[in-house]
Amino acid sequence: xxxxxxxxxxxxxxxxxxxxxxxxxxxxxxxxGTGTAAVAALEGIDLKIRxxxxxxxxxxxxxxxxxLLRLIGDLIAPTSGTLRINDKTPMQARLDRDYGMVFQxxxxxxxxxxxxxxELPLEIMGYPADERHRRAADLLRLVELEAFADRxxxxxxxxxQQRVAIARALSFDPKLLLMDEPFGAxxxxxxxxxxxxxxxxxxxxxxxIVFVTHSIPEAVFLSTRVVVMSARPGxxxxxxxxxxxAARVVETRESGRYFELVTRVREAxxxxxAGEDLDPVAAxxxxxxxxx
Amino acid sequence: MTIAGGSLPRVTxxxxxxxxxxxxxxxxxxxRIVGLVIVLxxxxxxxxxxxxxxxxxxxxxxxxxxxxxxxxxxxPLKWRIADDLSVPHVWDIARAFVxxxxxxxxxxxxxxxxxxxxxxxxxxxxxVIGGALGLTLAVLFVHSRLAERALVPYVVASQTVPILAxxxxxxxxxxxxxxxxxxxxxxxxxxxxxxxxxxxxxxxDPRAIELxxxxxxxxxxxxxxxxxxxxxxxxxxxxxxxxxxxxIGAIIGEQTAGVASGLGSAILNYNQYYATAPExxxxxxxxxxxxxxxxxxAINVAERVLTRGRYRPVEGML
Numbered sequence: 001x002x003x004x005x006x007x008x009x010x011x012x013x014x015x016x017x018x019x020x021x022x023x024x025x026x027x028x029x030x031x032x033g034t035g036t037a038a039v040a041a042l043e044g045i046d047l048k049i050r051x052x053x054x055x056x057x058x059x060x061x062x063x064x065x066x067x068l069l070r071l072i073g074d075l076i077a078p079t080s081g082t083l084r085i086n087d088k089t090p091m092q093a094r095l096d097r098d099y100g101m102v103f104q105x106x107x108x109x110x111x112x113x114x115x116x117x118x119e120l121p122l123e124i125m126g127y128p129a130d131e132r133h134r135r136a137a138d139l140l141r142l143v144e145l146e147a148f149a150d151r152x153x154x155x156x157x158x159x160x161q162q163r164v165a166i167a168r169a170l171s172f173d174p175k176l177l178l179m180d181e182p183f184g185a186x187x188x189x190x191x192x193x194x195x196x197x198x199x200x201x202x203x204x205x206x207x208x209i210v211f212v213t214h215s216i217p218e219a220v221f222l223s224t225r226v227v228v229m230s231a232r233p234g235x236x237x238x239x240x241x242x243x244x245x246a247a248r249v250v251e252t253r254e255s256g257r258y259f260e261l262v263t264r265v266r267e268a269x270x271x272x273x274a275g276e277d278l279d280p281v282a283a284x285x286x287x288x289x290x291x292x
Numbered sequence: 293m294t295i296a297g298g299s300l301p302r303v304t305x306x307x308x309x310x311x312x313x314x315x316x317x318x319x320x321x322x323x324r325i326v327g328l329v330i331v332l333x334x335x336x337x338x339x340x341x342x343x344x345x346x347x348x349x350x351x352x353x354x355x356x357x358x359x360x361x362x363x364x365x366x367x368p369l370k371w372r373i374a375d376d377l378s379v380p381h382v383w384d385i386a387r388a389f390v391x392x393x394x395x396x397x398x399x400x401x402x403x404x405x406x407x408x409x410x411x412x413x414x415x416x417x418x419x420v421i422g423g424a425l426g427l428t429l430a431v432l433f434v435h436s437r438l439a440e441r442a443l444v445p446y447v448v449a450s451q452t453v454p455i456l457a458x459x460x461x462x463x464x465x466x467x468x469x470x471x472x473x474x475x476x477x478x479x480x481x482x483x484x485x486x487x488x489x490x491x492x493x494x495x496x497d498p499r500a501i502e503l504x505x506x507x508x509x510x511x512x513x514x515x516x517x518x519x520x521x522x523x524x525x526x527x528x529x530x531x532x533x534x535x536x537x538x539x540i541g542a543i544i545g546e547q548t549a550g551v552a553s554g555l556g557s558a559i560l561n562y563n564q565y566y567a568t569a570p571e572x573x574x575x576x577x578x579x580x581x582x583x584x585x586x587x588x589x590a591i592n593v594a595e596r597v598l599t600r601g602r603y604r605p606v607e608g609m610l
Contacts, residue, residue: 097506
């Protein structure tokens, strides 16, 4: 499962090529509302994500990247096309607890300690107490928050809270980690540190990750593939393989290849914008209904 | 892979803020008590100042350790609202507590204390029943749009009809004395609890619900693990209103049902003798207010004990 086997020089995307397909979207579309009020949020989405991949979805507001993530996670249902998760329907995958989710807000339970927050999914899923404690202790070590086990969420900084949210999502070994702008509310410094930590967690656990972001550098630094989306209707305009070395360190952000890839993603995004000004009312509508 | 673990603040033992918080809590409690006493003194001074200016004349004729005191005060003005019948002297009300309620009987204070305890127990029972009912209704409404739409208008209507009109109906229907008192107290109690609980149960972050969906959690798990814990601070706000209302409900219930003990009958009783002994009714009013004060205070203490360290600390008394 671990990605260490991928080797330092080989691109991670190719390493994943032979692995099992986790997400398979075929001509998936999503329309919010009906009749004249209908807004096409997504159209003709074809996407295949293999086990162990780190795929980022990037695009302008209203391009449907969050909607796509929510479709994959069975928080909403597609209007057309088929979506298979681990060769199951998204709903079956959800009932099988295949998903770990992390949102922009940490959504921790104030009345629970940090350790108890990490144990929450395990409690829901009926894990025995000693197993819960063991896993929580392991995860606290993984996100380096052992000293905060008995604290409550409001006593932690935003970055620490988000680390707890990630630990909680990992607690039950989900096959697929869905992250919706998890570091969007953090300052740039914390964000870069969290990126490094997330990469390290991903390499140690081998979980497949689908990651929604606004940030081009973040997408390039983290991913094995970046899915560039365009708005109105939301479509996949380009998929860019990120062939950076597997071991990504601070220097990676300073390498020439990194800058080339950032430029490629930026240009792909700019191409979309040409002649495609998103109607702000429609964008707001998609956001509102997507959250409902 | 570089992880910025080295820059994480390491914390051992109890945090400093908590120790500072305890000191601050003690200080704020002391300040609160001082504030309460000051307001009480100001009220007494104003009360007596009004009587000094426009009340009834009075005189002291006594001798303390051989020194004869003879002082007469004739107020310069005459206000009906300040005469001894409308507002007795503070010391007359205070003395009423010590004087026997009936010739040769125990002091009024002791009698009122017993009656207050009786009323409090009824109010408490009504509060528990009403609170449970209120919370149940809120849980029902949160899970069933249909039930909410069907029942909420009646719940609201139930509270717009004056309790004085409802109470006799309850007494006729239930007959048994104390049972109808509980029913009237519960009737006034459930509404604020329903309102507060409903707001609290709905105050859940929608993403928390999505998170639970992703865990394939049941509705009952969502209720127990998110909705109820989220509603706790709201619930206690409702409990405070309900606690005060339950005392009123118990007193009205006692009067309507003709229960012989309790503050309700004491109020009726001393109301009849108001012309000759107004300070007794005033003493009863003071005791009634005190019972409500203690009840709401007990709710505050319960909240503090139950939520300490589990919820984000909040400011203020209510």
